[in-house]
Amino acid sequence: xxxxxxxxxxxxxxxxxxxxxxxxxxxxxxxxxxxxxxxxxxxxxxxxxxxxxxxxxxxxxxxxxxxxxxxxxxxxxxxxxxxxxxxxxxxxxxxxxxxxxxxxxxxxxxxxxxxxxxxxxxxxxxxxxxxxxxxxxxxxxxxxxxxxxxxxxxxxxxxxxxxxxxxxxxxxxxxxxxxxxxxxxxxxxxxxxxxxxxxxxxxxxxxxxxxxxxxxxxxxxxxxxxxxxxxxxxxxxxxxxxxxxxxxxxxxxxxxxxxxxxxxxxxxxxxxxxxxxxxxxxxxxxxxxxxxxxxxxxxxxxxxxxxxxxxxxxxxxxxxxxxxxxxxxxxxxxxxxxxxxxxxxxxxxxxxxxxxxxxxxxxxxxxxxxxxxxxxxxxxxxxxxxxxxxxxxxxxxxxxxxxxxxxxxxxxxxxxxxxxxxxxxxxxxxxxxxxxxxxxxxxxxxxxxxxxxxxxxxxxxxxxxxxxxxxxxxxxxxxxxxxxxxxxxxxxxxxxxxxxxxxxxxxxxxxxxxxxxxxxxxxxxxxxxxxxxxxxxxxxxxxxxxxxxxxxxxxxxxxxxxxxxxxxxxxxxxxxxxxxxxxxxxxxxxxxxxx
Numbered sequence: 001x002x003x004x005x006x007x008x009x010x011x012x013x014x015x016x017x018x019x020x021x022x023x024x025x026x027x028x029x030x031x032x033x034x035x036x037x038x039x040x041x042x043x044x045x046x047x048x049x050x051x052x053x054x055x056x057x058x059x060x061x062x063x064x065x066x067x068x069x070x071x072x073x074x075x076x077x078x079x080x081x082x083x084x085x086x087x088x089x090x091x092x093x094x095x096x097x098x099x100x101x102x103x104x105x106x107x108x109x110x111x112x113x114x115x116x117x118x119x120x121x122x123x124x125x126x127x128x129x130x131x132x133x134x135x136x137x138x139x140x141x142x143x144x145x146x147x148x149x150x151x152x153x154x155x156x157x158x159x160x161x162x163x164x165x166x167x168x169x170x171x172x173x174x175x176x177x178x179x180x181x182x183x184x185x186x187x188x189x190x191x192x193x194x195x196x197x198x199x200x201x202x203x204x205x206x207x208x209x210x211x212x213x214x215x216x217x218x219x220x221x222x223x224x225x226x227x228x229x230x231x232x233x234x235x236x237x238x239x240x241x242x243x244x245x246x247x248x249x250x251x252x253x254x255x256x257x258x259x260x261x262x263x264x265x266x267x268x269x270x271x272x273x274x275x276x277x278x279x280x281x282x283x284x285x286x287x288x289x290x291x292x293x294x295x296x297x298x299x300x301x302x303x304x305x306x307x308x309x310x311x312x313x314x315x316x317x318x319x320x321x322x323x324x325x326x327x328x329x330x331x332x333x334x335x336x337x338x339x340x341x342x343x344x345x346x347x348x349x350x351x352x353x354x355x356x357x358x359x360x361x362x363x364x365x366x367x368x369x370x371x372x373x374x375x376x377x378x379x380x381x382x383x384x385x386x387x388x389x390x391x392x393x394x395x396x397x398x399x400x401x402x403x404x405x406x407x408x409x410x411x412x413x414x415x416x417x418x419x420x421x422x423x424x425x426x427x428x429x430x431x432x433x434x435x436x437x438x439x440x441x442x443x444x445x446x447x448x449x450x451x452x453x454x455x456x457x458x459x460x461x462x463x464x465x466x467x468x469x470x471x472x473x474x475x476x477x478x479x480x481x482x483x484x485x486x487x488x489x490x491x492x493x494x495x496x497x498x499x500x501x502x503x504x505x506x507x508x509x510x511x512x513x514x515x516x517x518x519x520x521x522x523x524x525x526x527x528x529x530x531x532x533x534x535x536x537x538x539x540x541x542x543x544x545x546x547x548x549x550x551x552x553x554x555x556x557x558x559x560x561x562x563x564x565x566x567x568x569x570x571x572x573x574x575x576x577x578x579x580x581x582x583x584x585x586x587x588x589x590x591x592x593x594x595x
Contacts, residue, residue, distance in 0.1 A: 015045055015065055016291055038290050039385045042297020049302065065298065076257065077244075078288030079353060081281060082144055083172070083258040084243050086165070087265020088274055098166050105163070105334045106170020109348075113139040113326050120322070129185050130368045134376050136178045137358040138319060141348040143168045144289060145387045149347070153391070159340035163331060164347055172259060175354050182358060186365025206253065211246050211260060215267035223273045232280075239281055242268070274499070276506070279473075296353060300381040301374060315379045316386070320349035339398035346394040350387050351380030418444055419483040423476070425500060426491035427458060427465045430516065434488055435463075446479050470500045473507060481508055489515040494522060498529065505530045520571070524578045534575065 019041040026037070043049055051064035118135035122128065146164055147156070155161045219242065226238045243261050250260025268277060305312055324345040331341035356377060363373040421444040424431055431447060438445045447465040449455050455467040468475040481487070487504050489497055497515055504513055512532045517523035523534035546567075550560045 015063065016294055019045070019290070019294060034290065036385065036388050038293035039297035039300075039381075042294040043300040043302070043381075043385075044297075046294075046298030046300075048298065048300065076292070078290070078292035079144055080243060080247050080258045080261045081284060081288050082147065084261035084265040085278065085281070086143075086147065086169075087262040087267075088269050088278060098162065098169075101163060101166035101334065102170050102173075105330055106167040107174075108330050109167050109327060110136075110139050110171055110174045112330065113323055116322060116326060117319075126372065130362075130372060133182055133185065133358065133362045133367050134372065136174075136181070137355040137362075138351055138376065138380065139323070140171045140174070140178075140352040140354050140358075141168060141323070142350060142352040142384050142387060143172060144292060144353055145350075145384055146347050148289065149388055149391045153395075159337060160343045160347070163336055163340055163344045167327075167344070167348060171352065172262070172354070175358070176259070178358055179361060182362050182365065182367060185367045186362070211249055211263045212267065215246075215264060219264070219267055220271050223268075223271065227273070235276070236280055239277055240284075243281075292353070296356070296381060296384060300385070301378050304374060304378045305382075312375070312378060312382070315375070316382050319351065319379055319383055320346075320386070320390075324349035343394040343398045346390050346397075347387065350383030350390070352384070355380045418446060418480045420485050421445055421480060421483075422486040422488055423448065423479050423481060423484050425470045425487065425489045427454065427463070428490065428492075430492075431490040432463075434490055435465075446484075448475075448479060471496065471503060473503060476503065476507065481511070484508075484511060486512040486514065489513070492516065492518070494518060497526070501526060501529050501531055520575060523575045527576050527578075527580075533572070536571075536575075 019038060023037050023041045045051060045064045047064075047066050049064070050060055051066045054060040054064050054066050114132075114135045116135075117138055118131045121131035121134055126134065146168060150156050150161050150164065156165065222238060222242075223235075226234050242264050246260040246264040247257030248260075250263075251257045268274060327345035327348050328341050331344055332338070336344070359368065359373050359376050359380075362368040363370060368376075422438060424435055424438070424445050424447040427435070427447045427449040431449070435445055435447050447463070448468050448470055449458075449465055450467070450469050455465055458465045466479070468479070470476060481504065487500075487508075489500055491497060491500075497517075501513060501515060504511065509530075513530070514533045514535065515526050515531045517526055517534040517536040519538045520536050523536040526534040547560055547564050550563075551557055
């Protein structure tokens with residue numbers, strides 16, 4: 001029996017996939033951002049573009065999208081995946097370290113910007129409720145587009161990237177009270193404001209506690225069991241289950257699905273599966289975000305642009321100018337450097353994707369009239385389309401003459417192709433000594449460091465060190481990891497040591513890895529992760545003190561050195577046995593096969 005196909009749904013899926021496979025590569029060829037390709041294609045092929053004539057021209061039915069709702073659910077998943085990856089890269093410790101910027105700078109940005117825009121809208125004749133709602137929505141910026149642009153530029157960890165992320169995270173958190181306010185104004189229940197807020201806050205806290213507590217006890221055992229199967233398909237299924245499941249729990253509590261996925265990412269950032277998860281879902285995130293940008297482009301109404309182009313363009317320019325001016329003042333108040341403050345303000349000046357959700361809800365509840373809502377959506381869409389261009393403008397304004405030629409030249413030098421060599425991670429005081437001794441004994445090595453200033457100075461001084469991130473599998477492969485004999489980790493940050501060790505072990509299970517440890521407990525932890533040899537600073541300090549004291553007291557150097565070596569072996573065996581015992585109790589996990 002033949003199956004009846006939904007030809008409309010298939011044609012719209014082909015349009016979106018065709019945009020990803022044909023239009024975006026053409027845009028990228030001209031050096032433009034893929035975001036612009038998706039936005040432009042959505043505006044041209046959406047129901048407000050050529051899709052409006054699909055009924056009169058049958059051929060357009062296969063080239064356009066007539067119903068934006070048909071792809072909106074999939075598009076929303078793009079933002080959910082993006083927030084999950086952000087949480088995965090952030091970790092709870094980094095979030096707490098950024099709390100001053102998130103809750104201080106970000107919170108002030110939302111409050112001050114919304115207040116100023118509400119005053120301007122009220123002066124233009126908008127009623128109080130509509131002005132407050134539109135101002136709150138327009139005060140938000142685009143998490144998806146801004147972070148995607150910064151990620152493509154490799155600048156998420158710069159001062160601009162950290163500041164922008166902090167403000168965007170605060171805005172994402174502000175979506176919850178904004179949507180609650182719109183619901184209250186739409187229902188006309190101002191008298192029961194406190195009871196409504198209390199109920200909403202209670203549901204939010206319950207959902208957050210359920211995700212956090214459940215995640216602590218479920219996520220790591222879940223991924224441990226899936227990893228033991230060594231099935232990449234089951235690993236992908238587990239990731240999708242966690243992302244969508246936490247999003248659904250958050251949505252059931254009237255929270256954003258993206259916020260629930262963000263919390264899940266935070267929890268998984270503390271596990272040994274972080275890097276594998278990032279690599280696994282990156283293709284899904286890119287495609288889903290592309291669909292999201294496509295739907296944003298479909299919201300651009302060309303009829304409004306044609307009816308009042310000067311007013312619309314003036315509104316877009318005014319929105320960016322007002323938000324940027326407020327942002328730069330607040331950023332400087334929080335002592336951000338001028339270049340970062342200016343660039344951040346330009347990036348966060350346009351509107352954001354959550355404005356579509358808020359304005360759509362306000363329109364459905366009658367809080368905002370259709371003309372005002374359509375105009376606000378058009379302003380938001382056009383301003384978001386300008387973000388890639390504004391990012392390039394901001395770079396030229398703030399970084400045009402900032403980088404000396406000699407720094408850029410030093411950092412561009414690629415690692416030499418070697419075989420049977422050692423890779424030294426970190427070229428600080430410890431790393432320099434290790435490299436010097438390797439050279440004296442004729443051992444070839446490749447030294448790498450992530451501090452651009454240090455690398456530039458060392459290369460100027462004639463030392464062979466290369467700039468790069470040792471937590472990147474591509475960079476480690478470029479350093480010859482697959483042909484190396486050993487990896488020596490000399491950095492002191494425990495989280496980075498763990499991350500590098502896990503990555504090296506996933507790529508080269510057989511390679512010798514010697515790592516610096518802070519103390520005996522950290523050394524035991526590193527042995528549980530598979531390090532060949534861990535060198536705890538506290539143990540080595542005690543042994544060196546003992547050696548100096550014994551020699552100073554007149555004991556012959558030979559027996560002293562022998563006893564020190566024997567004691568060091570005793571410590572090493574004890575630490576390895578403790579790690580092995582812990583591993584047998586189930587704390588050590590197996591990575592899934594990526595083949």
